[in-house]
Amino acid sequence: MVTAYTNPILRGMHPDPSIVRVADTFYLVNSTFEYYPGISLSKSTDLLNWTPVNSVITKKSQADLTQAKSNEGIFAVCIRYFNNAFYVITTNFAEFKSFIIRGVLTDTGEIHWDDERITLNIQGIDPDLYFENGRTYVEFTGYIDDKGTKAIQQAEINLIDGSILHGPKVISYGTGGRDIEGPHIIKKDHTYYLLTAEGGTGIGHMITIFKSSSLWGPFNDSEQINPLFTNRDRANEPLQNIGHADLFQDQQNWWLTCLGTRPANVGFTQITNLGRETLLYPVNWDSTWPKVYTGVPNQNVDLTNFPQHAAALAQPQIKTSFVDTFATKHLSPEWLSLRNSLGTDLSLTPGSLTLKGRDFSLSQAATPAFLGIRQTEQQEHFKVWLDPTKTIINSGKIGIASLINNDHYAAILLQKKQGKYQVLRYQKVADLEFTDILGETTELPITLELINQPATKTFQVKTTNQEFSFTTSSLHFSNEAIAALNTGDIQGIYAIGAARLVINKAERTSN
Template sequence: MTELEPILAGFYPDPSICRVGDTYYLITSSFEYLPGIPIHSSNDLVTWTPIGNVLTRPSQIAEHAGYPSAGIFAPTIRHHDGEFWVIGTDVNGIPLGQGHFLLRAADPAGPWSDPVYITGAIGIDPDIAWDDDGTAHVTWCSLNPGQPGILSAPIDTATGEFLAPPRELWQGTGLSFPEGPHLYRIDGWWYLLLAEGGTERGHAATIARSRTLDGPFESAPQNPFLSHRSLPHPVQNTGHADLIQLPDDTWAAVHLGVRPRGQSPGFHVNGRESFLVGIDWVDGWPVVDEGRFSIPPTNGSFKDRFDAPDLDPRWLGVGRFPASFTRHEVGGGLIIDAAAGEGRALLVARSTDLVWSATTTFDASSGTGRLLVRIDDRHWYGLTYDGTSVEATLTIGPVEHTVGRWDAPAPIAPTLRIRAKKPRPLPHGISLEPDRVELSVLADGAEHIFGEFDGRYLSTEVAGGFTGRVFGIEAVSGQIRVHGVRYDANAEDDSAE
């Protein structure tokens, strides 16, 4: 059994990849968080560097209520005719009939164009591919009750209008939820790759081919060609893959997966992550080689004292762009304004490690602030500081409970700390929980620990949805001035600065 490490750890699902020369570019879903669609680059497929986000301004995507697991679904990135293209779905726009959106850029780091909407394609998980004549074809998972399934249509990329009516392609092998289509033109064939089985334990990648887009599509004899379903593998839910050809004419694929821990059914807390496998072509079909690439463990540690006027792209808002409720403080620090956020003054970043510590110190003389770790609005643990005391709170579904209170020795601003710690194994070696989340406060060299709490309640298996844990700072009321944030990977016994 291979111990696979992700190439992008943490909440980076639905990877899509393209290559220009020796450089690869990868994007992932972002759901309710803004800016949207993070983009990374790599020269070796193994180590990846964030270069920004695709959706960075309200003219590309409107700020919204931040409903859990809404927003941006499964975008695709491609390079064609000297330009980068991204096509995706904003599910918040589906009731408005906006369908998918298409953007382009000369530089993948941006800026990206405003969207062109493909109004006739109502659904999710769109792909774009060009035929030998240069015509663009959009393929998607249709949500139209009158024409469900995997559809494809040629489009005018300048207007988003169909050039011909949508046609049905291959609908998969019969597993549930055929989605995530990617269409490729390879050696005279059209290959159609799908995700099937749902994005849970039955997830799989399947593929079919046809000489023409009119079909019929022939299913690969070894389908699904990628899946860990019913296997005792530490990485589960594998699927939603995208193929890439390397400069030496070998192939690879990126795909999503999760790393569940704890007792059955297993709980994954950092969300769906991005993984890499090798691909061999055997008799015209892709065969996965999971051991081809050696992926080093990632370490997401960082310190941010907000010295620069612009925020690092790691920082996100829930349905709102951080620029709408934060501002840089001259001399360092960051103001988070609850009134400007209109109830969404929450600045977060992805937790990318299995064991980690996050600390912050902020001035609460003009408001109340909170350090928290969350899956969504109904599943979070946090520490709230109002200038005089700190309260530790657990929110699990409809239940919100304060587990302790600590009075601050004025005028010292305490350091708030959240730690995700290893689970405690039982005598038979299995742990009940995926991890333990510790809430504590430090001041004058002393530490007050409110307790360690079961991490399964901040997992996707409990909360539902498609995202993973993020941590961050919220202005609950008024304004707070954040002095800095420190995130330490593998910090089981660290002490805060």
């Protein structure tokens, strides 16, 4: 029995969580925006410790992300289980199409996802799936007039081909908060509940709820219930921007998962580098309306007053580091590229990973030779061990980079000049780009490192006898810098042009 745990349960960029239980296993999906593979998937048997597994979208026939701009691509995701199959519904903003992908459990415990999607003829985002009496319903948020008015709408669809059978019909305008979104329908005790998010994905974000005796509404709330869960007026709480929730059950208890951020206090400001993360809270639903935890989205969750929830948590929460020595022929699902597969430019052999350079840069809406993992802590160390015997720079460049979008990133790179290796600082901040030569070395480095701190990022190259580094402000890689809260910082290896980067190990550890 676990009596306390700490949020987030999934750290780093894991927004828009949705959870479904099948037998004794929970499955969790998150939005991935322009990163590939699309729709991250994790599973757990204890709710606190999650194992990343192969993502849902791995083919263009499922979703074409090649034209996705920064902070676009795969928006909010929902996962449900119906008639012995998984159904994931989402919107690819790059195509502005909402669709469903079906998956089935194999004998090995993996999920095989269909190569083809079921496209829906709806004009909106944040779709939800609800099944009842053999029928399928989709809830989504969209504009209903030319004045920018948003509302939650609902349609009955044909699950085979996605055609609309009835609707869409507006079922809620929310409480009046801006950007009503993220709908989920839950049925309990013959009553339908509509869970939504309002206030925009920022400091005004909040979770709201409504109920109805009919699936088609009207959905109403009460003066005392909304907002159901928020920290919009609690600036001192370490978790902020609480919203986009899903309600689900274990064998006997109700839980709520939602997104939130952990801003870093830097001087008199707060900045967000980690993106939106996945949180978990116990729910008491003994009366008409659910009560989420104590009503306050705390970082540390005390289950003293939730003994049944505590009893359901069989394993204590374990915080682990990321270490990859490439011991298997399959790439860890934690690695991400941009917009598409790296194809044959990425290869694995026992004990090493090879990344061939491409002519695309991180500035372009393309698929550069970049392979990264999420930054998960404000104080964190990312490090890769180079194989100098197999790494070839030629006329290209190799290094490591950190980015939040294609206009805000930095890299420490090596290029070959007249028999020596120049170490470069390359950085882009909005429309400002600059390159500095940090020094020269006669040998390839042993390690490439990134030291993340709340206020700074330090990039380092270490050879046998030399060290080169530069430090820049974390603000340049923050959600505040790009005026958007969709993504978080991704750190990884980067190769440009006629270069081949070979590493033997990659590691992410918190300081």
